[in-house]
Amino acid sequence: MKNIKFLIIMFCLVGALFGCQEDDYQVGEIIAPSNIQITSQIIGADASNPNGDGSGMVDFIATADNAISYQYLINGERMAAPEGKQSFVFAELGLNTYTVTAIAFGIGGISSTKSINIDVVSNFEDQEAKDLLSGGVGLNKTWYWAADKIGNIGLGPNETQPGGEHTYSQWFTSTAWHADKLCMYDAEFVFTQPTEGDLLYEQTVGSAYTPGDFAASIGVDGDTCHGEDVAPSLFGVKSVTMIPSSSNATVAGGYRGTTMSISDNGFMSWYVGVSKLEIIKVTATTLFVRMTDSAIPGNAWYCKYQTEKPVQ
Structure with missing residues (x-):
């Protein structure tokens, strides 16, 4: 009986203690800018x-x-x-x-x-890049991940670094057929140039790969592939405009100086919420690009593509 009375007294004391506290949550006066x-x-x-x-x-x-x-x-x-x-x-x-x-x-x-x-x-134009990507006026060309090459994905700092580390994948360089990215390597991308200067782009096969930090920012699983439910702009024909590159890496890294701007939030399988891919180098058979991460602008991603379909 004494124990029961003791518990009742303690319960009342605790209730009284918390009952005396008042909520003091204030967000301040809401004023429109x-x-x-x-x-x-x-x-x-x-x-x-x-x-x-x-x-x-x-x-x-x-x-x-x-x-x-x-x-x-x-x-x-x-x-x-x-x-x-x-x-x-x-x-x-x-x-x-x-x-x-x-x-x-x-x-x-x-x-x-x-x-x-x-x-x-x-007045900016890069007709040569459009021709290299599409094969020329009236033609189209299919591109693939350079999955069989080291560094098909890379990560480095976006901000200027004293030793030039912001111009390459200082933090991470993938192996060929990188184990946690196998789900994305079947992607196919088609560039078409129906008339001179009119460049179209479409991802026809594959998925959207979402690296961890960006995936967390949109509330989905990271370091894996997703479909249109996560990346609504994954498929569909989009237009491509060539614009002058303005990043510090272009100046310091000796890049081409051209950035692909893909309409309708388009991207090339690597999904980080950006549609501007800075061209480092493009030839008739290879494409090497750089882009920032919309969730962490201090991150720069590097992606390699090729016209030869890789075989594991």
Whole structure:
């Protein structure tokens, strides 16, 4: 009986203790961002060339009152810009008018937007790369993972490193037929050039491989293959635009200087949420590209493809 009374007393004391505590959770006053300003700098613009130097490159800065982060919506592509800064390459040839929208986010996720129009000229073209990828005007060419080659997948730092380590796969270089990537090696990719300069792309066979960190960011299993349920843009014909590369690695690594921009969020089996593949080297039979990771922009991935179907 004494033990029971003791337990009852302790229970009451504990209940009284926690009953005296008050919840003190505050998120602060939710105020929508206001006074959004967007400034733009067209690269190479001057009195003689008010719409730029033909590279199509533009730097944007967005500011707003009560904003804690930003995004941009440009040409249907939504891009995170935590500090309001973003660079973009407008690749449509000639002088064109584009609408750029900045989205400012405040406490609690409330947002406000502002749009501007900008006139940009682009003269960049890489017809040789289009011909190498497709076989030429009126032709098409099928590409495969270079699964039988060392380094068909690589990983390195994206930021500039003092010894040039940001220009190659310093952190990881795959073996041929890398054991945990076998599920992706049956992929097939077709480039077609129906008319001069009009390059189309389609992944016709295979899956989307999601490396661990990116997979975690979208809530799926990592280091394995997925289908359209995870990567809706896996299949379907997409257009390819060649734009000038702007990364530090291009300058320091002696890359080609051309980046493939695939429409409709297209990608070549390696799924990290980006559709811009920086060409390191392309020949009639080999393609070596580099891309960042949208989940961890400090990561740079390297992928190798070839026109010879690999046999294990």
